[in-house]
């Protein structure tokens with residue numbers, strides 16, 4: 083059975099903006115899929131639905147055997163906490179907590195914070211020596227790597243990244259892509275959203291959106 | 299982790315939280331000070347009212363007139379035999395106690411003069427109805443403190459503490475005067491004129507002044523109904539009332555009605571309410587207390603508004619950060635708990651500060667407005683604490699609503 087399966091998913095905002103229209107695809111465990119498309123094509127909307135931050139207005143989304151269309155908001159939060167690791171285009175960190183504390187917050191809401199585990203994850207993204215720096219003391223690329231470490235800390239079954247390199251220069255983009263390659267090699271399931279063909283090519287498979295439909 | 303987050307938020311946004319603390323401090327200091335003053339001044343005035351004891355004095359009609367108009371001391375007397383009639387008036391059950399008084403002077407053997415008065419201490423009296431009662435100052439002046447005991451007979455006397463100190467007299471001493479001697483049975487502290495007087499049995503005084511069966515005045519203590527317009531109109535002149543009004547007035551326990559009825563039974567007398575001033579003071583006090591209560595309520599209301607503004611602005615500023623917490627798995631309850639903890643810590647610090655300030659503020663209000671130091675009431679701290687919690691919760695309501703409707707998907711993609 084596929085890890086993620088979308089059947090005829092549609093999303094209509096405010097009863098009129100049709101952001102997604104009849105989306106069908108599935109992602110197998112261990113796959114790295116890129117979702118591509120021009121701005122406004124519905125990529126973020128799709129990410130929000132897969133990432134349990136929003137509910138589709140039509141169709142079925144099945145994640146790790148759970149049908150997301152018939153659970154309530156609290157349950158959705160719980161599934162997100164248990165199964166998803168998210169990385170955003172903007173590097174969202176809690177500004178008054180250090181790098182390692184930002185990772186531990188995710189542990190805290192999941193279960194128990196553990197400094198050693200958090201440090202291990204920081205080491206994986208090459209930032210063990212910046213553990214006690216505040217986000218404001220880190221570069222954009224470093225902040226995004228902290229975000230990736232945070233996304234990994236609770237052993238998610240699916241890593242979702244919305245334009246993870248959108249705000250980065252080329253050197254940092256390469257660093258981040260290298261981490262994704264390593265994660266893929268370790269067997270993680272990854273979905274990255276991007277409008278850049280360069281980044282899209284790194285994935286095993288591409289799904290291209292246009293006006294809320296799959297183009298190819 | 300939770301406390302690390304709280305600490306981080308408090309330190310990073312210390313200006314905002316300082317403002318919240320300050321707002322709460324202002325409200326709490328004002329509220330606590332007002333409550334303290336209110337309780338204390340209320341207590342003080344009540345004590346004062348009680349200390350009056352008698353609320354009606356009965357004097358000979360002409361003497362009252364002469365004294366008031368010409369400032370003359372006239373030797374007019376009431377009859378001791380009329381005293382029992384006080385218990386025959388319509389409002390007899392409202393008369394709690396009364397005591398006759400006969401003022402005079404004693405010339406001591408060294409030639410100096412001291413004020414002296416005769417009264418009933420605990421006099422067994424047979425009423426015209428046949429009942430026997432014990433009547434006198436023991437019951438009426440319940441707050442008097444006696445070192446020793448009340449005089450048991452005509453040869454014993456009670457001496458006011460100031461006079462005793464002046465003449466260096468103690469319990470058991472003998473006081474010699476030109477016509478005989480008294481044994482000091484007790485030293486009296488009452489807080490009024492009596493502290494400068496020698497008090498003896500009425501009959502002893504009547505002998506000294508040579509006025510058998512006469513008394514100078516009567517103090518009456520009666521339970522009364524608070525005055526209203528009708529009572530005030532009647533007090534001015536009962537004859538101006540209509541028949542119906544007069545009936546209502548006469549059959550209500552207004553102090554003026556009781557005084558009027560006493561005048562009716564005691565020959566040649568003038569009965570006057572003595573507590574009128576104190577009572578109007580009481581009324582002003584009630585209004586002042588109401589005003590203070592209003593100020594307290596308003597200051598707490600404005601504190602709640604201030605807090606709600608500050609907290610809402612704070613949440614709005616941090617919507618990304620709080621949305622992020624939700625995105626990485628915090629429940630609504632978790633986020634609300636975090637924010638409320640921050641608010642309550644800031645508010646608590648402000649509250650402690652405000653309470654400390656209020657103690658000083660109460661003294662300032664007490665001395666400048668009421669001319670007396672304020673004793674801090676122990677009930678104020680718990681009351682103010684509860685009020686503060688309510689204010690903080692109410693102030694946080696809009697922020698909680700915002701938190702509940704905060705969608706991580708919306709704030710995190712920077713739309």
Ligand SMILES: Nc1ncnc2c1ncn2[C@@H]1O[C@H](COP(=O)(O)OP(=O)(O)O)[C@@H](O)[C@H]1O
Nearest residue numbers: 095096099101120121122123124125126127128
């Ligand atoms: N919360 C929303 N409310 C209303 N319309 C929205 C909302 N989110 C997205 N849209 C609309 O849905 C369409 C797809 O948006 P989005 O998924 O952000 O595209 P992309 O991420 O590919 O740029 C756009 O037309 C956008 O205006």
Ligand SMILES: [Mg+2]
Nearest residue numbers: 122125126127
């Ligand atoms: Mg987008």
